[in-house]
Amino acid sequence: MRSGGLLRLGLPSLALLLLFVASFAVGRFPVAPHDLLAVLWAKLSGGASGVPPAVETVVWQIRLPRIAAAALIGAALAAAGATYQGLFRNPLVSPDILGVAAGAGLGAVLGIFLSRSVVVVQALAFLGGLGAVLVVYLIGAAMRGRDPVLVLVLAGVAMGTLLGSAISLVKVFADPYNQLPAITFWLLGSLTAITLSDLLPILPVILVGLLPLYLLRWRMNLMSLGDEEARALGAETRRLRVVFIAAATLITAASVSVSGIIGWIGLIIPHAARLLAGPEFSRLLPAAMLLGAGYLLAVDTLARTMAAIEIPIGILTAFIGAPVFLWLLASGRRGWQ
Amino acid sequence: MLSADNLAFGYHGKPVGSGVSIDIRAGEVLCLLGPNGGGKTTLMKTLLGLLPPLAGAVRLDSEDVAAWPRKRLARVVGYVPQAHAAFFPFAVSDIVLMGRSAHVGLFAAPSRHDRAVAALALETLGIGHLRDRIYTEISGGERQLVLIARALAQEPRILVMDEPTASLDFGNQLRVLGRIAALAAAGMAVVLSTHDPDHVFLCGDRVALLHGGRLEAIGAPEAVITAAALKRVYGVDVQVVELPDHATRICVPAVEELRPRRPATP
Numbered sequence: 088m089r090s091g092g093l094l095r096l097g098l099p100s101l102a103l104l105l106l107f108v109a110s111f112a113v114g115r116f117p118v119a120p121h122d123l124l125a126v127l128w129a130k131l132s133g134g135a136s137g138v139p140p141a142v143e144t145v146v147w148q149i150r151l152p153r154i155a156a157a158a159l160i161g162a163a164l165a166a167a168g169a170t171y172q173g174l175f176r177n178p179l180v181s182p183d184i185l186g187v188a189a190g191a192g193l194g195a196v197l198g199i200f201l202s203r204s205v206v207v208v209q210a211l212a213f214l215g216g217l218g219a220v221l222v223v224y225l226i227g228a229a230m231r232g233r234d235p236v237l238v239l240v241l242a243g244v245a246m247g248t249l250l251g252s253a254i255s256l257v258k259v260f261a262d263p264y265n266q267l268p269a270i271t272f273w274l275l276g277s278l279t280a281i282t283l284s285d286l287l288p289i290l291p292v293i294l295v296g297l298l299p300l301y302l303l304r305w306r307m308n309l310m311s312l313g314d315e316e317a318r319a320l321g322a323e324t325r326r327l328r329v330v331f332i333a334a335a336t337l338i339t340a341a342s343v344s345v346s347g348i349i350g351w352i353g354l355i356i357p358h359a360a361r362l363l364a365g366p367e368f369s370r371l372l373p374a375a376m377l378l379g380a381g382y383l384l385a386v387d388t389l390a391r392t393m394a395a396i397e398i399p400i401g402i403l404t405a406f407i408g409a410p411v412f413l414w415l416l417a418s419g420r421r422g423w424q
Numbered sequence: 425m426l427s428a429d430n431l432a433f434g435y436h437g438k439p440v441g442s443g444v445s446i447d448i449r450a451g452e453v454l455c456l457l458g459p460n461g462g463g464k465t466t467l468m469k470t471l472l473g474l475l476p477p478l479a480g481a482v483r484l485d486s487e488d489v490a491a492w493p494r495k496r497l498a499r500v501v502g503y504v505p506q507a508h509a510a511f512f513p514f515a516v517s518d519i520v521l522m523g524r525s526a527h528v529g530l531f532a533a534p535s536r537h538d539r540a541v542a543a544l545a546l547e548t549l550g551i552g553h554l555r556d557r558i559y560t561e562i563s564g565g566e567r568q569l570v571l572i573a574r575a576l577a578q579e580p581r582i583l584v585m586d587e588p589t590a591s592l593d594f595g596n597q598l599r600v601l602g603r604i605a606a607l608a609a610a611g612m613a614v615v616l617s618t619h620d621p622d623h624v625f626l627c628g629d630r631v632a633l634l635h636g637g638r639l640e641a642i643g644a645p646e647a648v649i650t651a652a653a654l655k656r657v658y659g660v661d662v663q664v665v666e667l668p669d670h671a672t673r674i675c676v677p678a679v680e681e682l683r684p685r686r687p688a689t690p
Contacts (some may be wrong), residue, residue, distance in 0.1 A: 124432035132511050176511040231436070302531040309525055311512055314507055320578070321498030321526030369533060 095364045099377040106381050110154050110388045114407035116145050119146030156281045157387040158380040160342045161352060165379025167335040167342075168299055168353025169360065169371055173311040174235055174331050178361075181183045182339040185243040185332065189250035190219025190345045192274055196257045199269050208273075209344045213292075219246055223238070224332060234312060235328070275399035276349035278387050289341040296338035299330050300372060307331065307368035349400050351408030353377055358415050369404070425450055425483060425613055426471065426501065426582050432464065432479035433470035439478055440466040441637025442527040448582060448615055453608045455624040456617040457649070458634035459658055462690045464617040467634065468584050471615065473497050498526035503573030504585040507567035507592070510559050516570050517555040519546055523577030538577075565596025572603065583607065585616040589623055621649050621664075621675045632656060646673065669674055 110228020112118050118126075122138045126146045129136030136143060167182040175184065183189065199207035223246050227239040254274070260266050300307070306327060307316040317324045343349070360375035383400070386407065390398045425448055432442035440461035448454050469475045471482055471491055479486045479496045489497055502523070510519070523545065524538040534542075546552045549569045552626045554562060560568060568588055575583055580637065589597040605627045609616050618624060624645045631648045633640040635657045641648045654662050654675065661678035 138519035173512070178511075305528070305533045306516065306525070306530065308514070308522055312510075312522065315469070316503070318474055318494055319472055319498065319501075319505075320522060320574075321495040323494050361512070365518075366514050367518050 095370065095374055096377060099374065099381060103377055103381040103384070106384045106388070107154060107309070110157075110384055111146060111150050112283070113388060114145075114150065115391075115394050115396075118142055118146060118150075120266060122341050127246065134372070144312070152281050152283045152286060153278050153387065153391075154384060156278050156286055156345065157384040159286065159290065160278075160346050160349070161295065161356075161381070161383025162376035162378040163338045163342045164299075164349065164352040164366060164383070165356040165360070165375040166297060166300060166372060167339045168379075169357040169368070170307065170331055170335040171376040172357050173307050173366075174328065174335075175240060176311050176313060177240075178358060180240075181350070182335060183348075183350075184240060185223045185336065186219035186246035187216040187336050187339045188343055188348045188350075189247040189254070191216035192206060192348055193219075193250045193257070195273050195344070195347070196254050196261075196270050199266055199273065200257050200261050202266070205285075209288075213340050213344040217336060219250060220332065220336040220340075222246060224329075235325075252349070263362055264359075272399060273347040274401070274402070275287045276343075276347035276401035277390075277397065277399050278346055278396050279391075281345060285345045289345055291303075291342040293338050296336075296341070299334045302331065303327065304372055306368040307372075308366075311366070311368075347399075347401065349383070349404055351404040351412070352383060355408050355412050355415065356382055358412070362415075426615075427482055427483045427486075428467070428471060428480065430480040431467070431477055433466050433475060433484065434478055435466070435475065437478065439637065441634065442479065444480075444634075444639045446632055446639070446642060448613045450581065450613045451608055451611050452629035453604060453614040453616065453679060455628035455631045455645075456615065456634055457619075457624055457631050458640075462634040463637040464634055465586060468586060468615065468617060470535065472501060472503050472584055495526045498578055498580075500580055501582045501612060502573050502578040502580035504568075504583060504588060505587050506588075506590055507564050507571060513558045513560045514561050515555075515564070516551075516557050517542065518544070519559050519570055520555075520574045520577050523574035526578055536644060537593075539578065542573075542577045545573040546570075548576060549573050563596070565592045565599065568600055569594070569603065572600075572607075576607075577631045580612075582613040582615070582668060585614065587617050588621065589620065597623070598626075621645075624649060625637050625673045635674060649675070651675075 103285050111123050112120060122142050123146065125136045125138050126143055164182055169186055171180045171182055172178050191212040194211035195208050198211040223239065223242045226242040227235060230238045257269055258267060261270055306322065309320055309322045310324065310327060310331065356379045357375050360371055360378050364370040364374035386403050387400055390400050390403050427447040428444050430529050431444045432439050434440040456467065458464055466475065470477055470529050473482065473492070476490065480611060481490065483489065484500060516562060520542040521534050521538065524534050524542060529540060543552070543555065546555055549572060551566065551573065554566060554570065559567065588600055592600060601623060604614055604616065628645050630643060631645045632642040633648055633653060640657060641653065651662055651664050654660065663676045663678065664673055665676055666673050
C-alpha cells in the first residue's frame with residue numbers, strides 16, 4: 088500500500104507537471120522552452136528576462152490564467168464527482184446529479200438573456216447552481232421515511248429536466264444573433280478569455296468546499312456503505328450527508344460559474360482514479376484531483392490548438408469521455424464492482 | 425444487558441409488531457425465528473436504534489438509548505448485515521477498519537491502534553489471510569466473516585446479526601455458526617435472525633419465536649421449537665427429532681406432504 092504511493096500520486100504529478108510546461112509552450116503563439124524558462128526565472132529572480140515583451144504577455148496574461156483555470160476546475164470537478172459517487176453509492180453519478188449544472192445553466196442563460204455583465208452572469212450561474220441543489224435537498228428532506236438517497240437522486244433528475252426545459256424556453260426568446268451564440272457557447276463550456284480576476288473569486292469558494300472533503304476524507308468511506316450500515320457503525324449520516332452535498336455543490340457551482348458546463352470529467356475521472364488508487368476516499372481524493380487537473384489541462388490545450396477556431400471544451404470532453412467510459416465499462420470492471 | 429421493554433416497532437408510524445419484551449444476556453446466543461413478515465428484521469433495526477420505537481423502549485443496562493448519539497451506541501452494539509455485494513472494491517482491511525469509526529475522531533484517520541484492533545478482529549475469525557484481498561472478489565461466506573470482523577472491530581458487547589447464514593453454502597453456514605458460538609462462549613451477547621430452526625438447535629441458547637409481530641414464545645430451543653409451534657407459525661407439518669447423541673435435535677418435514685406416495689405398481 089505504501090509502496091504504491093509513488094505510482095498512485097507520483098506518476099500523475101509528473102504527468103501534470105509536463106502538461107503544465109507543454110501547455111505554456113503550445114498555442115497560436117508558440118513559446119520556445121528556453122524563452123519560457125527565461126520568463127519564469129525573471130519572475131522568480133526579479134531581473135529582466137531578455138525575451139520580447141509579447142512573449143511575457145502571452146505567458147503571464149493569456150496562458151497562465153487559462154492553465155490555472157483548467158487545472159483548478161479539473162481538480163474541483165473530479166473532487167466533486169468522487170464525492171457524489173461515494174455518497175450516492177453509484178459510479179454512474181456525476182456532479183450534476185442533483186441539478187447543479189442545470190441550475191447554473193439557467194442562471195447564466197438568464198444573465199446572458201438580460202444582457203448583464205460577465206460578473207453578473209457568473210454570479211447568477213453560481214446562485215442558480217446552489218439554488219437548484221437546495222430545492223432538491225429540501226424536497227428530499229420533506230419526503231421523510233423513504234430511502235433518503237434514492238429520493239434525492241430522483242428529485243435531482245426531475246429538477247434537471249425541469250431546468251433544462253426552462254433553459255430551452257429562454258433560448259427560444261433569446262436574440263438569435265447576439266445572445267443565442269453566447270448561450271450555446273456557455274452551455275458547452277469554455278475557458279476562452281478567462282482572466283485571473285475571474286478565478287480569484289472562485290478560488291476561496293472551491294477551497295472552502297474542499298476543506299470538509301479533506302477533513303472528513305476517512306468518514307466519507309462510511310457513506311458509501313449505505314445509510315443504515317453507516318449509522319450502525321456510529322456515523323451521523325444525515326449531518327454528514329448535508330456537509331458532503333454542500334461541499335461538492337459549492338465546488339461544482341463555483342467551477343461551472345466561470346467555465347460553463349463541462350461534462351464527463353466528474354464522471355470518468357473518479358473511475359480512473361479508483362483504478363489507480365482504489366476506492367478508499369483518503370487515497371481516492373488526491374488521485375482524482377491530480378488526474379482531473381491534468382485531464383482538463385490536456386483537453387483545454389487541445390481545444391485551443393487543434394483547429395483554427397476554439398472548440399468548446401464540453402464537446403471535446405464528451406468526445407473523449409464517452410469512449411473512455413465505455414472502455415472502462417468493458418475492461419476495468421474493478422473500478423465499480 | 426440490552427432489553428426491549430414492551431416494544432412496538434414499525435416503519436413511519438405503521439406498526440409491524442408490538443408488545444415485545446426480550447432481554448439479551450452476555451455470553452448467550454438469542455435467535456429470532458419466525459416466518460417472513462413476522463417482524464424479525466424490523467425488531468432488529470429497532471434494537472439497533474436505526475428505527476425509532478413506536479412505543480416502549482430499548483434499554484441498555486436499564487438506560488433508554490433513544491437519545492444516545494450514534495457513536496455511543498455503536499461502541500456497545502455491533503451490527504452484522506447480510507453479506508452483500510459492495511458498491512466499490514474496498515480492500516478487506518479497509519472494510520474492517522471502518523468498524524473503528526465509533527472510536528476514531530470525526531476529522532481523524534484510524535490510528536495504529538485502530539489498525540491493530542482491526543487486524544486482531546480478522547485473526548479472531550481465522551481470516552487474517554484475507555486482509556489484502558478485495559472485498560468484492562471473495563466468496564459469500566468470506567464476506568460474511570469479514571462483516572462479522574468489522575462488527576468485532578467496534579469492540580461491542582452485543583452483536584446483532586441479520587440472517588448471518590442466508591445465501592451461504594452448507595459448509596460456510598456451519599463455519600459461520602461455529603464462529604458465532606465461539607464468540608458467545610467468549611462473553612459476547614449475540615442476537616441473530618434465522619430461517620432455519622436447525623441452526624437454532626446448533627448454536628442458540630434461547631430462541632424468540634416471532635409471528636405476526638407478536639412474541640409467540642421465548643425460551644430454550646427444546647422448549648420453544650416443537651412440532652406444534654412450527655405448525656402454528658409456519659403452517660407446515662414437521663417432526664422435531666432428537667438425535668441418538670441426545671445433544672442435538674433436527675426438524676424433519678413430514679415427507680408424505682411433499683411427496684405423495686404413488687400407488688404401488690403391480
